[in-house]
Amino acid sequence: MAAAHVPVLLDRVLALFEPALSGGSAVLVDATVGLGGHADALLSAHPSLTLVGLDRDPDALARSGERLARHGDRVHLVHARYDEMPSVLTRLGHRATGSVDGVLMDLGVSSMQLDVAERGFSYSRDAPLDMRMDSTAELTAAEVLNTYPAEELARVLRDYGEERFARRIAAAVVTARAREPFTYSGRLVELLYETVPAASRRTGGHPAKRTFQALRIEVNGELEALRRALPAALSVLRVGGRIVVESYHSLEDRLVKRALVELAKSRTPPGVPVELPGHGPQLRLLTRGAELADEQEKEHNPRAASVRLRAAERILEAAA
CATH class of the missing domain: 1.10.150.170 (Putative methyltransferase TM0872, insert domain)
Structure with missing residues (x-):
C-alpha cells in the first residue's frame, strides 16, 4: 500500500521546502505523516534532515515506520494529533517555539483510510x-x-x-x-x-x-483540532522556516487562509507613518491564493483533484 501511495503535489512541496532545509542540519515536522510519502521524499532530498512525524492513526504510524526505517535515527514518529505539536517537540528535546525549519500538514482523510x-x-x-x-x-x-x-x-x-x-x-x-x-x-x-x-x-x-x-x-473533531494546530504550527517555526498546508475542502482551506493571511499583515496601527519595531508581518506568503493540481497530476493521482495548497515563510519571530 505504501508503495502504491502517491503523495499529492510532491514536486511542489519539495520545491517550497528546499530553501529552508538545504542549509545543513534541519528539523521538519510532518504533522500528518500518513503512509510517509512526503516524508520519505524530503528525507531523501535532505540527508541532514531530522523528521518528526505525527499521526493520530496507529496503523498509519506502523506503515510509515516501515517505509521510513531506512532513514534510521533521523526519524521520530509519535502517536499524536497535530495540535499537540509543541508538547511533542518539547518531549523530544526541542524548544516549543521557534525551533523547526519546516512544518507540513497534509489534511483530511488519508488514502489508506479510504482504501481499508x-x-x-x-x-x-x-x-x-x-x-x-x-x-x-x-x-x-x-x-x-x-x-x-x-x-x-x-x-x-x-x-x-x-x-x-x-x-x-x-x-x-x-x-x-x-x-x-x-x-x-x-x-x-x-x-x-x-x-x-x-x-x-x-x-x-x-x-x-x-x-x-x-x-x-x-x-x-477535525476543524477544532485544526483551529488549535495552525497557531501551534506557526509558533514552532524559526525565522526562515516554512509551512506548507494541503487542504481538501473549503472548510479547511478557509481556516488555513485566515491563519496565514493574519500573520502576513503589519500590526502597526493605521496612520502611523513608519513600521513600529516588532510590529511588522510575521509571515511572507509563498503562494498567490491557493494552488491547485494541474490536469496531469489529477489524472495521475485522483486524490489531487480537490487539493488546495498554501505556504508561507516566517520572517519575524513570533510575538510574545
Whole structure:
C-alpha cells in the first residue's frame, strides 16, 4: 500500500521546502505523516534532515515506520494529533517555539483510510460506520447517527458538510433509527438516495459525499483540532522556516487562509507613518491564493483533484 501511495503535489512541496532545509542540519515536522510519502521524499532530498512525524492513526504510524526505517535515527514518529505539536517537540528535546525549519500538514482523510473498507470512510462500499482516524478514540459515526438529537445532527451536516438538505436528512435518520439503529454505511447511503432530491444528485455529485464528510469531521473533531494546530504550527517555526498546508475542502482551506493571511499583515496601527519595531508581518506568503493540481497530476493521482495548497515563510519571530 505504501508503495502504491502517491503523495499529492510532491514536486511542489519539495520545491517550497528546499530553501529552508538545504542549509545543513534541519528539523521538519510532518504533522500528518500518513503512509510517509512526503516524508520519505524530503528525507531523501535532505540527508541532514531530522523528521518528526505525527499521526493520530496507529496503523498509519506502523506503515510509515516501515517505509521510513531506512532513514534510521533521523526519524521520530509519535502517536499524536497535530495540535499537540509543541508538547511533542518539547518531549523530544526541542524548544516549543521557534525551533523547526519546516512544518507540513497534509489534511483530511488519508488514502489508506479510504482504501481499508472496514474503517468506514468510503460511501462506495458497505462497511461499519466507524470513521475514526484514531482507532483508540471512542466516538464513531454510528454513535453520532444513533444518539444525536435531530437539531444537533442537522447542525453537523450543515456546518461540516455544507449540506443543503441537512434538516431533511436529519429527520429521516431519526425516523429510521427508531426502527433499527444504524450500524453499516450501506443503509445510510440508501437513505440518502431516498432523501436527497434527484435534481440535486444530478448537479451536486454523490448524495452521500457531504454527509460522510460531515460525519468524519465530527467524529474526529477535525476543524477544532485544526483551529488549535495552525497557531501551534506557526509558533514552532524559526525565522526562515516554512509551512506548507494541503487542504481538501473549503472548510479547511478557509481556516488555513485566515491563519496565514493574519500573520502576513503589519500590526502597526493605521496612520502611523513608519513600521513600529516588532510590529511588522510575521509571515511572507509563498503562494498567490491557493494552488491547485494541474490536469496531469489529477489524472495521475485522483486524490489531487480537490487539493488546495498554501505556504508561507516566517520572517519575524513570533510575538510574545
